[in-house]
């Protein structure tokens with residue numbers, strides 16, 4: 387494929403405003419692009435105007451390597467602060483500017499182009515590449531969750547997430563749990579509290595217990611660091627001379643493989659159940675978000691291949707590392723069989739920022755990197 391066309395594809399994708407939704411327009415664009423090269427792609431509807439996209443190239447027997455990227459982007463923020471309009475991709479000093487340039491339309495475009503080129507070159511593959519382009523990554527990894535539930539990740543032998551890592555390969559990240567606790571009491575005049583039940587007092591019973599529990603978890607992962615818990619939102623009551631009837635808090639946990647999400651959730655449920663045995667305590671616990679930590683083998687074949695290919699093409703020793711933030715891998719890792727995962731994609735430190743951009747060289751080199759990783763992995 388001509389270099390100019392590769393740049394145009396990325397620009398076209400940036401120009402589709404897929405801020406927290408409307409991913410179907412990106413899916414339609416990619417489906418049409420793949421069809422130009424006689425590659426079929428299936429849309430998996432998530433909601434109105436929202437669809438993930440699944441496509442394959444290669445042979446039906448043999449291993450399956452997935453290329454995955456999300457099609458949604460975050461809000462552009464204050465548009466007046468952008469040098470170039472966020473949804474009119476602009477080329478300037480060797481970079482392409484626009485929302486999603488780094489996070490992560492460049493990674494997704496590079497993956498799709500790699501598939502097209504391998505298909506066009508009639509490269510013999512002893513297995514297949516499976517594209518998993520997702521919706522709603524930024525707001526809860528919704529598409530990855532749906533695709534995993536529907537079994538689309540059950541046949542994978544390896545997964546590359548094209549999130550921006552620059553010249554680094556990520557093989558581990560923390561998990562994340564969000565929860566809400568609602569406390570229900572009974573209103574009364576604050577001069578006669580004996581007629582009411584103070585929802586704030588009862589909520590604080592939970593706060594104290596959860597702090598005690600989470601501080602007792604003294605485990606650290608050598609790569610990812612500490613298990614982290616924070617109560618981040620709290621509210622309750624509505625008038626200074628009334629005993630509050632309602633109070634609520636929200637907490638966030640950053641989990642590590644040593645303390646798995648299930649254990650943490652069970653402990654929170656236990657705290658709530660114990661407190662609810664007390665007179666007048668009525669607490670309700672809701673898990674809003676449950677993403678697993680990802681900790682792939684750093685000596686896996688996929689990591690070794692990626693490192694070698696990157697060194698060869700980029701001409702740099704590419705370091706391996708772990709990160710705090712979660713990705714779609716937190717959902718895909720719930721698939722039936724375990725498989726190695728790496729996060730490796732073009733991009734820099736500008737995701738979610740004004741003037742988000744990607745270096746054209748980095749974008750183009752990753753097309754070749756993805757192609758070679760796929761060939762080496764499938765034909766090993």
Ligand SMILES: [Zn+2]
Nearest residue numbers: 456489490549
């Ligand atoms: Zn992203």
